[in-house]
Amino acid sequence: xxxxxxxxxxxxxxxxxxxxxxxxxxxxxxxxxxxxxxxxxxxxxxxxxxxxxxxxxxxxxxxxxxxxxxxxxxxxxxxxxxxxxxxxxxxxxxxxxxxxxxxxxxxxxxxxxxxxxxxxxxxxxxxxxxxxxxxxxxx
Numbered sequence: 001x002x003x004x005x006x007x008x009x010x011x012x013x014x015x016x017x018x019x020x021x022x023x024x025x026x027x028x029x030x031x032x033x034x035x036x037x038x039x040x041x042x043x044x045x046x047x048x049x050x051x052x053x054x055x056x057x058x059x060x061x062x063x064x065x066x067x068x069x070x071x072x073x074x075x076x077x078x079x080x081x082x083x084x085x086x087x088x089x090x091x092x093x094x095x096x097x098x099x100x101x102x103x104x105x106x107x108x109x110x111x112x113x114x115x116x117x118x119x120x121x122x123x124x125x126x127x128x129x130x131x132x133x134x135x136x137x138x139x
Contacts, residue, residue, distance in 0.1 A: 029128045084097075109127065
């Protein structure tokens with residue numbers, strides 16, 4: 001086994017469980033973003049490396065948040081409301097949420113205040129989709 005792979009395995013094994021989940025969710029997000037970005041390029045017939053104007057190209061606009069929206073409606077809407085602004089049970093106003101991806105995932109997994117933990121309730125792929133959707137609610 002090459003040294004790079006051995007180091008990666010050793011680092012991964014020494015991580016806490018939550019850090020392992022966050023690491024795996026990050027990898028899932030990267031694969032999802034790459035897949036969506038490449039399929040968007042193929043369907044539009046454009047090559048991102050040959051674009052003339054960088055201001056018209058927005059790779060994040062291609063992110064499909066349908067699954068994240070479904071999860072939000074199932075699990076979050078009662079306290080956060082349809083647009084993330086409703087504050088039932090002192091829920092955070094998600095429109096002004098400043099957490100990064102790790103902070104959002106950590107809050108979903110571990111809960112906060114009256115918010116329940118969703119640690120073993122949804123798979124990592126759903127956590128990644130929900131995290132992406134929560135970011136779309138920001139103003």
